Structures are given as structure tokens and as C-alpha cells.
Amino acid sequence: MNTDISIVALSLQTAIVATAVTLPLGMFFAWLLVRKEFRGKFALDVLVSLPLALPPVVIGYMLLWVVGNNAWLGQLSLSWFGSTIAFTWFAAALAAAVVSLPLVVRSFAAALAGVDPKLETAARGLGAGPARTFLTVTLPLAYRGVIAGVLLGFVRALSEFGATIVVAGNIPGRTQTVPSAIFTRISTGDTEAAWRLVLVSVVIGIAALAVHNWLLRRSTAGQPRSGSSVGRSN
Amino acid sequence: MISFDLKLKRYDFSLDVSGEFDDGITAIFGPSGAGKSTLLNCIAGSLRPDAGRIELDGGVVFSSVDAVWTTPDKRRIGTVYQDGALFPHLDVQGNIEFGYRLIPQAIRRFDPLDLAEFLGLSALLARKPGELSGGERQRVAIARALAISPGLLLLDEPLASLDAARRGSILNYLRRVHAEFKIPMIYVSHSITEVVSIASKAMLLRDGSVVGFDRPSALLLRAAALGDVIATDPAAEYTRAERFENILDGVIGESTGHSTMVRIGDLEISTRRQNRNPGEKIVVSLGASQIILASSMPQNLSARNIVKGTVAQVWSSDGLVFTQVDAGPKIIVEITENAMTELGVTVGNDVFLVFKSSSVDVFDA
Numbered sequence: 001m002n003t004d005i006s007i008v009a010l011s012l013q014t015a016i017v018a019t020a021v022t023l024p025l026g027m028f029f030a031w032l033l034v035r036k037e038f039r040g041k042f043a044l045d046v047l048v049s050l051p052l053a054l055p056p057v058v059i060g061y062m063l064l065w066v067v068g069n070n071a072w073l074g075q076l077s078l079s080w081f082g083s084t085i086a087f088t089w090f091a092a093a094l095a096a097a098v099v100s101l102p103l104v105v106r107s108f109a110a111a112l113a114g115v116d117p118k119l120e121t122a123a124r125g126l127g128a129g130p131a132r133t134f135l136t137v138t139l140p141l142a143y144r145g146v147i148a149g150v151l152l153g154f155v156r157a158l159s160e161f162g163a164t165i166v167v168a169g170n171i172p173g174r175t176q177t178v179p180s181a182i183f184t185r186i187s188t189g190d191t192e193a194a195w196r197l198v199l200v201s202v203v204i205g206i207a208a209l210a211v212h213n214w215l216l217r218r219s220t221a222g223q224p225r226s227g228s229s230v231g232r233s234n
Numbered sequence: 235m236i237s238f239d240l241k242l243k244r245y246d247f248s249l250d251v252s253g254e255f256d257d258g259i260t261a262i263f264g265p266s267g268a269g270k271s272t273l274l275n276c277i278a279g280s281l282r283p284d285a286g287r288i289e290l291d292g293g294v295v296f297s298s299v300d301a302v303w304t305t306p307d308k309r310r311i312g313t314v315y316q317d318g319a320l321f322p323h324l325d326v327q328g329n330i331e332f333g334y335r336l337i338p339q340a341i342r343r344f345d346p347l348d349l350a351e352f353l354g355l356s357a358l359l360a361r362k363p364g365e366l367s368g369g370e371r372q373r374v375a376i377a378r379a380l381a382i383s384p385g386l387l388l389l390d391e392p393l394a395s396l397d398a399a400r401r402g403s404i405l406n407y408l409r410r411v412h413a414e415f416k417i418p419m420i421y422v423s424h425s426i427t428e429v430v431s432i433a434s435k436a437m438l439l440r441d442g443s444v445v446g447f448d449r450p451s452a453l454l455l456r457a458a459a460l461g462d463v464i465a466t467d468p469a470a471e472y473t474r475a476e477r478f479e480n481i482l483d484g485v486i487g488e489s490t491g492h493s494t495m496v497r498i499g500d501l502e503i504s505t506r507r508q509n510r511n512p513g514e515k516i517v518v519s520l521g522a523s524q525i526i527l528a529s530s531m532p533q534n535l536s537a538r539n540i541v542k543g544t545v546a547q548v549w550s551s552d553g554l555v556f557t558q559v560d561a562g563p564k565i566i567v568e569i570t571e572n573a574m575t576e577l578g579v580t581v582g583n584d585v586f587l588v589f590k591s592s593s594v595d596v597f598d599a
Contacts, residue, residue: 118315118319121306121319122313122319123332124306125278125306125309126307126336126378126382127307127308127333127336127337127382128307128333128336129305129307132336136332
């Protein structure tokens with residue numbers, strides 16, 4: 001039971017760090033894709049979505065080439081922090097971030113696309129700089145979609161297995177997350193222990209998706225009907 | 235005062251305009267796609283021209299030669315958009331105060347609550363934009379733009395999404411705003427009626443260039459500006475306009491009871507009673523769809539104006555037929571294709587135009 005709690009805690013830790021990475025990065029990519037016209041936009045769109053189309057194992061293997069002990073980022077980390085990234089919980093968080101990024105970008109893009117760009121133009125004209133415009137106009141109007149995207153990315157990070165096991169391994173107490181623990185327990189025949197974690201996964205998944213769907217339904221139902229004059233006189 | 239000389243090319247559209255506007259109300263008008271909004275966006279700073287120069291009250295906000303570009307948030311130009319573009323998550327007061335909070339205290343000229351009162355919004359401060367009528371929304375948009383103490387007010391088709399009754403009310407507010415706060419305005423519209431009724435100068439754009447810049451009535455009356463357009467490509471000009479207005483130069487005549495006579499060249503028509511002196515020069519606006527076309531002299535009608543003329547031109551567009559009738563002044567009448575077929579009107583025929591006194595609007599020349 002104590003092991004279960006520490007496994008869930010490690011899973012939450014990696015998922016939270018993964019989300020902390022995908023939130024700003026996903027917002028930046030979504031903003032680029034929705035609001036900007038530039039060369040290479042199509043390529044960026046494909047690149048950002050690629051983890052969605054690849055087997056997670058492939059992602060893990062590619063990450064290993066970047067952060068592995070012999071890779072440049074791995075070497076850099078070794079010389080700076082005295083430890084490599086691969087086969088640490090941080091590698092698990094990194095894998096979870098890369099795999100959940102496409103979902104986050106797509107959710108954020110849909111949320112940003114729902115905000116009339118004219119409102120941003122109006123805010124700029126009224127004296128707000130780009131950052132203030134984003135924080136006081138765009139974000140408040142898109143926040144439901146943004147929270148929904150964060151939730152979706154978070155549950156995707158929690159359920160990450162394929163990439164994690166390649167780049168972070170399955171080291172009990174260090175990199176063993178809920179999915180890899182379930183895998184170990186199934187392969188060693190410890191079914192009862194496996195079921196406990198399966199139950200935890202299902203409960204978290206259902207709760208997150210319920211909130212996600214509720215937020216998105218609210219965001220379409222709550223839009224003011226612009227253009228209709230609601231039969232009120234001047 | 236604002237002066238500009240700018241060039242911009244996008245795909246198959248190019249804008250190449252220059253001008254200098256004084257501190258009054260200047261209109262920019264022309265058909266859809268002429269470049270009106272593009273020019274306005276360049277002045278506001280939301281669109282950067284390829285080349286040229288824009289000066290606002292003596293300060294350069296754009297110069298391609300000196301590589302100067304002032305971002306829109308630093309220009310203090312108030313803009314009122316067609317549908318208001320109010321922030322839906324803020325209430326009326328929050329909208330009005332949005333820009334006000336962002337300008338330094340030293341340059342704040344108007345108190346937001348005073349502006350709200352001036353525009354009749356005091357009772358609506360806690361409402362969200364979704365709970366406002368179209369006219370109320372535009373008044374909030376005007377107050378919000380004024381709250382930044384702008385050196386210039388841009389109005390981009392501010393009446394286009396309103397019904398006829400609200401348009402007059404907003405126009406009146408804009409006139410009062412200009413009289414009270416003395417802020418120069420640029421008014422973009424494709425409605426000739428609006429331009430004539432509010433602006434002291436007008437710039438006519440076509441296909442991205444300036445075709446004329448003059449007093450609105452003078453500009454409209456010039457054969458080159460109107461007659462020429464109709465003769466060359468009538469359909470292109472009016473398919474997108476909601477309705478065509480005949481704009482005619484006139485002189486006030488005698489007033490009797492509830493009506494005032496107006497002379498347009500040799501033609502004399504009856505209008506609603508005007509508070510004007512005989513001999514005063516005015517401009518008359520008469521909607522093309524307000525006129526009934528008859529092939530013979532109609533009898534026993536309540537309409538006060540029956541005018542005889544000759545069909546000079548006929549063209550059709552989108553199921554509507556436009557007939558230009560020479561009745562002294564040339565007047566354009568809009569009828570349906572069916573009516574056209576039944577009447578059998580062709581160029582050279584004598585026809586009668588019938589319209590009510592109340593269909594005629596009279597404006598300052």
C-alpha cells in the first residue's frame with residue numbers, strides 16, 4: 001500500500017512537471033499557429049502534431065538520442081549537474097511532455113481561435129501592449145478551453161508508458177510510474193496489486209475527462225450572442 | 235491634423251493614397267473593396283504599409299524612409315468598429331475604463347463616468363455587452379474610444395449593423411461628441427447618406443486610389459464621381475450597397491402647412507416641413523427604392539410628388555433593375571425585374587416617378 005502511494009505520487013510529480021512544460025510551450029505554439037502567418041507554419045504544425053502519429057516507443061528512442069548518456073544534452077547535464085537526464089524521473093516528465101504536447105496545442109489552438117482577433121486589435125488600439133492584451137483579453141475569453149487543454153495534457157502525461165519506459169526505464173522508487181508499475185505487476189503475476197493501480201487510473205481518467213467535457217460545454221453555451229439586439233430599445 | 239502618403243500591396247489589391255485631413259469630420263467613402271478599411275487600419279497602426287509616411291499632429295508615426303513605426307498602443311487613436319468589438323467578459327464600465335486605466339494620469343481629459351452619462355449609458359454600467367442593444371453597444375464603443383483622450387477618432391462603418399432608427403440616433407451622438415470634445419474624426423462608410431449628413435470633407439476611394447477629395451455634396455454631385463461611375467459599371471458599384479440614394483443639389487422654396495418645397499434645377503418637389511429659410515442651399519437624399527415608377531400619369535394618389543421624365547439608362551443587378559430617369563436632374567429608381575417586364579420600360583420612354591414627401595431627406599449643403 002505504501003508503495004502504491006509513492007508510485008501514484010511519482011506519477012503525479014512527473015505529470016505536473018510535464019504540464020508545467022507544455023502549458024507555456026503549448027500556448028506559444030498554439031498562438032503562432034492560430035494568430036500568425038509565417039513561412040514554415042505548415043511544417044511546425046506537422047512537427048508539433050507528430051508525437052500523435054508516432055508509436056510512443058519511437059518518441060522515447062528519439063529522446064534517448066537527445067538526453068542519453070552519450071548525447072549532447074546528456075553530456076551537458078552530466079557536466080553541469082553531475083547526473084544525466086536519461087533514466088531519472090525528469091526523463092519520464094520530459095517523455096510525458098513531448099507525448100502530451102500535441103493534445104495541449106490542439107486544445108489551446110481551438111480555444112484561441114474562438115476569440116475574435118478584432119477584440120485584440122481593439123485592445124491594442126486602446127493602449128494595451130501585446131502581453132497585456134493576451135492576459136486581459138485573450139486569456140479571459142479562452143480560459144475554459146485553456147483549462148480543458150491543461151487537463152487533457154495532464155491525464156495524457158499520467159498515462160504515458162511507451163516513451164517513458166525507453167527513456168526513463170522502470171526503476172522502482174525512481175522512475176516507476178503507475179503505468180509501468182501495472183506492467184511490472186501483470187508480468188510478475190501480481191494481479192491483485194495490478195488491479196489497485198488500474199482502479200486508481202480509471203478513477204483519475206474519468207474525473208479529468210468529466211471536468212474537461214463540462215468546461216468545453218460551458219465555453220460554447222456561455223458565449224454571448226453578439227449581433228442580436230435582444231429586443232431592447234435604445 | 236493627420237497627413238498620410240502610403241503604399242501597400244496585398245495579393246491582387248494595392249492601395250496608393252495620400253491626403254491631409256483637418257480637425258473636422260472627414261469621411262472616407264467608396265464601394266466595398268475600395269480600400270477604406272485598409273487605409274483606416276494603416277492610420278490606427280494595426281496594419282503596416284509597405285512604404286510611405288503618416289504624421290499625426292506633427293509627430294511621425296510611420297516613415298519607411300526613417301524606419302519609424304509606432305505600434306497602435308502608443309498612438310492614442312480611438313477606433314469605433316462596425317459591431318462595437320466590445321470585450322464580452324467586461325461590463326459596460328469595464329469596457330469604458332479599459333483604455334482609460336492605461337493612459338498616464340496627466341493626459342486624461344475625460345472622466346469615464348462623465349462619458350457614460352454624455353452617451354446615455356449611466357443606467358447600463360453593470361451590463362455585459364451581450365445584454366445590450368446594437369445602438370447601446372455602439373455608444374459604449376464610442377465612450378470607450380473617447381476615454382483614452384484620443385487625438386483622433388476613427389469610425390469604421392459604425393452604423394452598418396444598426397437598423398435605420400438607431401442610425402439617426404448614433405449620428406446625432408457623433409455630432410454632439412465632435413461639437414463637445416473637438417476631436418478630429420475620420421468616418422469610413424459606403425453610405426452616401428451618412429457621409430453627406432455628418433462629414434465636412436470627404437475622400438472618395440476606388441480600387442485603392444483617391445478619386446476625389448472635396449465637400450461631400452460637391453464630390454457627389456460631380457459628374458465624374460457619380461454619373462461616370464454609373465455609365466461605366468453600374469452593377470459593380472451597387473450590388474453590395476444595401477440601397478442606393480439619389481443625392482441632389484437643391485434650394486429651399488416656400489413652406490406651407492406641413493410641407494416645404496425644394497427646387498432641384500427646374501424640378502420642384504415637396505418635402506416634409508423644413509426649419510430653413512427660402513433660398514437656402516441644401517442637399518436632398520432620395521432612396522432609389524422609395525420611388526414608384528409608372529408608365530402613365532397616375533391619378534388620385536396621396537403621394538405629393540409625381541415627376542415626369544425620360545428613361546436614360548436601364549441596368550440590372552441581383553434581380554433588381556435600376557432605371558436612370560432624366561427629369562431635369564437624373565434620378566435612379568430601383569424596381570424588380572417582374573415590374574420591369576410588366577411595365578415594358580425601355581430607354582427613351584416617358585415615365586412618371588412617384589414618391590412621398592416623407593421619403594425625401596434634406597441635409598446641409
